[in-house]
Amino acid sequence: MEKKKKVGFNIIKNDPTDGHKGYGKGALSLENVSPVFIDVNEGEAFIDVGAMHARSAVEKGIKFLPNKEDVPDAKPFWLVWVTIDHRGEGPFYAGVTACEMTVNREIRRGYKSLPEHVNRMDKSLKSQIIVEHMDDRSKEVLKDFLQSHNAEMWEHSSEELKNGLSV
Secondary structure (H helix, E strand, O other): OOOOOOOOOOOEOOOOOOOOOOOOOOOOEOOOEEEEEEEOOOOEEEEOHHHHHOOOOOOOOOEEEOOHHHOOOOEEEEEEEEEEEEEOOEEEEEEEEEEEEEEEOOOOEEEOOHHHHHHHHHHHHOOOEEOOOOOHHHHHHHHHHHHHHOHHHHHHOOHHHHHHOOO
16 A cells, blocks of 8 residues: 655745645745854854754764753753844844753763754744843853844844843
């Protein structure tokens, strides 16, 4: 017997329906979301699109455990989901949500909460700002990164984001 092909979740580009109201209507587009990592110890921020599928340089080769205590001497990171949107004056940072992550390369183990990462990506897509739980140094790094990446988008962004990243 031939198995019936299942309709899977697809990450798509642009408008999936091109105006028609049929198959694919309401599909999720992740085109305007970028994963930004913050290396807390180094004070650096970088984009790694591999995080969209949990295949970033930080995550490769690491088995993630659900308890932070099970990963001793781990290096701390923030994975920040940044969503860009457009309005009259131009593009802006619409959604910015941060998730905690730790990695110990020696023992090839790390900590992250997958449900938290998925929910925070969703909240970023819905233009929410969730950065209050970040440490002050990481907020500064993220703020500097967003400003230097595109100063115009930073200027058009909400006061909620600017206040949230103020130290």
